[in-house]
């Protein structure tokens with residue numbers, strides 16, 4: 001068996017495998033070049049019943065980073081059916097366990113999803129994963145440009161797995177809360193490089209406080225560190 005970053009039960013491994021398979025099967029039916037523009041009503045109508053989950057290897061990378069930076073308070077921009085959220089929840093729960101009550105506070109994943117129907121399905125997946133996962137997730141349903149204006153605490157990590165026009169607004173809303181060394185992961189930064197230009201310009205600007213590297217995962221993934 002290939003090594004895995006994920007320290008969890010066979011039940012959760014099986015659940016995640018099943019959810020990733022379902023997501024990939026759905027995605028294979030989409031003809032990406034012919035889809036309408038992101039953040040339009042037509043796009044939303046097509047995506048409302050789609051997982052579009054972060055790839056499994058990227059989810060494992062995210063989990064690994066969270067364990068490494070000892071993240072306990074993380075934000076997810078774009079939750080959908082809650083697949084990547086399970087990895088985030090498992091990592092913050094493990095980190096809190098490692099701290100044995102001496103940590104920075106209660107572990108928490110602030111998840112964001114604008115579609116009520118997707119939020120309901122996500123909650124079902126978290127319930128299937130069990131209490132350890134369910135109990136650390138705070139799901140904020142609605143437009144993240146609104147829901148992320150509420151209290152965020154000190155943010156260790158932000159996952160940008162959101163339609164690209166929302167990546168920079170989400171980053172800016174979290175920025176005042178980032179701890180030094182906070183990590184931001186953005187998905188599909190090579191495949192959708194043109195769409196991410198605003199985010200790149202902001203992060204790469206002299207004195208921005210951010211540094212980034214692009215990693216050679218499918219479609220590219222950027223790891224940004226807040227200095």
Ligand SMILES: C[S@@+](CC[C@H](N)C(=O)[O-])C[C@H]1O[C@@H](n2cnc3c(N)ncnc32)[C@H](O)[C@@H]1O
Pocket residue numbers: 047051052053054077078079080081082083084085112113114115118142143144145161162163166
């Ligand atoms: C790529 S999917 C997220 C996949 C998820 N991270 C996973 O791996 O399972 C992006 C999600 O962002 C949601 N979304 C789009 N616009 C949003 C907004 N303004 N506020 C909150 N969520 C939004 C979409 O409905 C979609 O479910």
